[in-house]
Amino acid sequence: MSADRAQSWAYAEDFVAEDEVLLRARGRAAQLGCHSMLPGSCATLTVLAAALGARSAVEVGTGTGVASLALLRGMLPDGVLTTIDVEVEHQRAAKAAFAEAGIRATRARAISGRALDVLPRLTDGAYDLVLVSAAETSCALYVEQARRLLREGGMLVVDNALWGGSVADPARRDEVTTAIRDVGRAVRDDEHMLSTLLPVGDGLLVSVKRSTRA
Ligand SMILES: C[S@@+](CC[C@H](N)C(=O)[O-])C[C@H]1O[C@@H](n2cnc3c(N)ncnc32)[C@H](O)[C@@H]1O
Numbered sequence: 001m002s003a004d005r006a007q008s009w010a011y012a013e014d015f016v017a018e019d020e021v022l023l024r025a026r027g028r029a030a031q032l033g034c035h036s037m038l039p040g041s042c043a044t045l046t047v048l049a050a051a052l053g054a055r056s057a058v059e060v061g062t063g064t065g066v067a068s069l070a071l072l073r074g075m076l077p078d079g080v081l082t083t084i085d086v087e088v089e090h091q092r093a094a095k096a097a098f099a100e101a102g103i104r105a106t107r108a109r110a111i112s113g114r115a116l117d118v119l120p121r122l123t124d125g126a127y128d129l130v131l132v133s134a135a136e137t138s139c140a141l142y143v144e145q146a147r148r149l150l151r152e153g154g155m156l157v158v159d160n161a162l163w164g165g166s167v168a169d170p171a172r173r174d175e176v177t178t179a180i181r182d183v184g185r186a187v188r189d190d191e192h193m194l195s196t197l198l199p200v201g202d203g204l205l206v207s208v209k210r211s212t213r214a
Pocket residue numbers: 029034035036037060061062063064065066067068084085086087090113114115116133134
């Protein structure tokens with residue numbers, strides 16, 4: 001990449017400044033050894049949720065609540081986020097961030113558990129947006145659940161879709177890279193989904209569930 005392009009990318013990544021609440025949530029993530037969605041992706045997610053008028057969303061992988069806050073800030077004021085994480089401590093940190101941000105407790109439903117145990121209990125076609133933020137090798141299974149959960153016109157967002165640059169490198173064939181690359185291609189080639197891969201943050205795969213009506 002040319003120096004100009006790298007500079008433009010860095011400029012875009014930090015284009016929307018983050019407030020103290022988000023920065024503190026990032027600090028807690030660093031303390032807990034948890035990765036957070038990068039700033040450019042958070043800003044994009046907020047805009048996508050707002051454009052969609054999202055009232056109901058699901059997040060796989062709460063972490064310390066960085067992406068949750070980005071979602072909640074874009075969703076309608078009465079919108080409810082259901083967010084799942086297997087680590088109780090991460091969700092405790094996320095709840096602290098929601099309280100600091102003045103998010104009403106009724107707007108953030110934090111469910112503690114393994115995503116593949118929790119997702120099947122959620123209602124078909126009931127969600128405007130599903131964010132997969134705990135990709136790795138189970139990504140395909142989360143995406144399968146997301147397709148079921150989304151209403152027509154609803155949006156799937158997969159974070160870390162470029163996995164630190166390794167997805168774009170054909171020489172990288174480790175298990176996680178291959179799983180994420182395969183999910184991206186499968187979603188792209190799914191005739192029921194309309195997809196794009198945004199080179200923002202660590203890569204956002206964004207896909208809308210098409211209407212089945214003629
Ligand atoms: C990359 S972090 C999420 C970052 C978060 N979305 C943010 O931006 O702050 C991934 C999270 O997924 C959680 N996780 C990992 N495996 C999981 C599973 N099987 N079910 C639910 N959560 C899981 C981890 O505990 C971790 O908090």
